[in-house]
Amino acid sequence: MTFTRGFTAEVRKGLLNVVAGWREVLVNLITFPVFYLLIVLFMGRGQLRAELLLPALLGMMALTFIHEQVNRMFWGYLGDIQSGVLEQTYLTPLPSSALILGRQVAAAIAALPTALAVLATGAVVIHAQGGRVPFDARVIVPLAAIVVGTCGLALVLCGLTLVFKRIEIITQLSVAVYAIVGGTLVPLAAMPDAVAAVSRLAVPIAPGVEAMRDILIGGHTLTDLPSGWGLGWLLIQPLLILTAGSIAFNRLEHLAKRRGTLGRP
Amino acid sequence: MIEINALTKVYATAGLPAVDNLSLHVPAGSVIGFLGPNGAGKTTTIKMMAGLLTPTSGQVRLGGFDVTRQRPAAMTRIGAVLEGSRNVYWSLSAWQNLMYFGRLKGMRRARIKDRARDLLTELGLWERRDDKVGGFSRGMQQKVAIAAALIADPPIVLLDEPTLGLDVEATRTIKRWIAELAGELGTTVLITTHQLGVVEEVCDRVAVIRQGRLVADLPTRELLAGSRERDRYEIRVEGAAPPGFDGVTRDGVTTITLRVDAPGEVYDLVERLRAHGVVLQSLTQVRPDLEDVFLALIQEPAHA
DSSP, X not given: XXXXXXXXXXXXXXXXXXXXXXXXXXXXXXXHHHHHHHHHHHHTTTSOOHHHHHHHHHHHHHHHHHHHHXXXXXXXXXXXXXXXXXXXXXXXXXXXXXXXXXXXXXXXXXXXXXXXXXXXXXXXXXHHTTOOXXXXXXXXXXXXXXXXXXXXHHHXXXXXXXXXSOOHHHHHHHHHHHHHHSSXXXXXXXXXXXXXXXXXXXXXXXXXXXXXXXXXXXXXXXXXXXXXXXXXXXXXXXXXXXXXXXXXXXXHHHHHHHHXXXXXX | OEEEEEEEEOOTTOSSOSEEEEEEEEOTTOEEEEEOOTTSSHHHHHHHHTTSSOOSEEEEEETTEETTTTHHHHHTTEEEEOTTSOOSOTTXXXXXXXXXXXXXXTOOHHXXXXXXXXXXXXXXXXXXXXXXXXXXXXXXXXXXXXXXXXXXXXXXXXXXXXXXXXXXXXXXXXXXXXHHHHHHHOXXXXXXXXXXXXXXXXXXXXXXXXXXXXXXXXXXXXXXXXTGGGOXXXXXXXXXXXXXXXXXXXXXXXXXXXXXXXXXXXXXXXXXXXXXXXXXXXXXXXXXXXXXXXHHHHHSOOXX
């Protein structure tokens, strides 16, 4: 019961913080769709080419989600450490997993509007060009894989910031790396084999983006995914990243308690 | 009840222990002032008590529960306001903060509402309960932090500089609360502050820490009484200070302040002054206050 109360309180608090920071949300709702259109224009050498709109849309949605989720999670956590509020959340009978889970869910929910704004923009432009955005319920599986894998990454980054200062640069760099080699804008199939392999192995959104394209653009089923390493890896990779993130966070949390870095200016 | 047994903390980056073999027992319902100069190890001790910092060795028990091994049970017994931090979310309102922290403590919504209403009314924040804490003055933010620490009626409360930044009225409210918590509810309160007047007023016991070691742990009255042999005397004489005496002369009257180790030495002083032919205006015994005792304790040479 206590776990549930703590979890729901954390989700509620996270969403209240999103409402409190509505200006930032509004800016993101505008800038990310604009960024998507600029990317497609860049890739199409100044034209919104129909064959680029949908693949880029799927990649950009995933990129927007990981950017929003990880950044909200990370910066919120860092802010709580620096302001000392995080220590107060440890003065409760709750395991920290309840709170971190609540933070993850709130961050994921908060990331959705911006990702949906990108989707809506893409849908309007594609529709204006006479096309349509396909939908297949099976796409929920790669979407879930993206969410779970992203949560694992956020756990690693939050754990690191409990112990080490100036992790901000790693957070920014990691999201930038995913934009470049995560298969979001350029499919992994078009990259060198080694880069594609590392990306499928370690980038939380890479298998999900590949599977989304296979299902929605290629019309394939989940058991017949031609790109990447198949359904098995699509399911296992995010779980592995989440497990690694949970272990890393737990270890780093213990280290933070030994070093006294749970709260610091 | 707080039990601290042989608590030691050595940070890997520092050679000396921040807290060194500290033992302290605080009975239920008592208010203890935990004093020490900056860097003495007070905050390190409090963070170990709150389970925020893992001790190198030793043990802390809150209400009989080991903070490290029985953390969930120990945490239901504690509320704390930590020094130098916000303690509450500035982006949320006072009401939202109390609801949030109440839920984290495992309280039911209806109980939190009742308790939050009482606390905010008592602290004069009821009318502004829906305003964001970030827009409050420093004192009001501190009040919200204290209310959040007390939301679940914990039997043990740690207050690290609770009156910092508070105005006279709010400080008085906090002092009254502390007295009521201990006297009526049997709450154990540990308070650190540099406002020694607050400690003298509300604490029935004082512990002093220096360089990580406990140098005094006595009832407040006993601590003050034990320093009587170091009483000060203020002597006012007409004209300048006689040879062998230092004083401050103003409007033709010199004030000489002396410490004596035994009351009998006062007669010798008066005889010496008479021998110099000075006219004695007054002789007043200045009882040491907690500030004098504290300064004496932290200035004594460290024991090996």
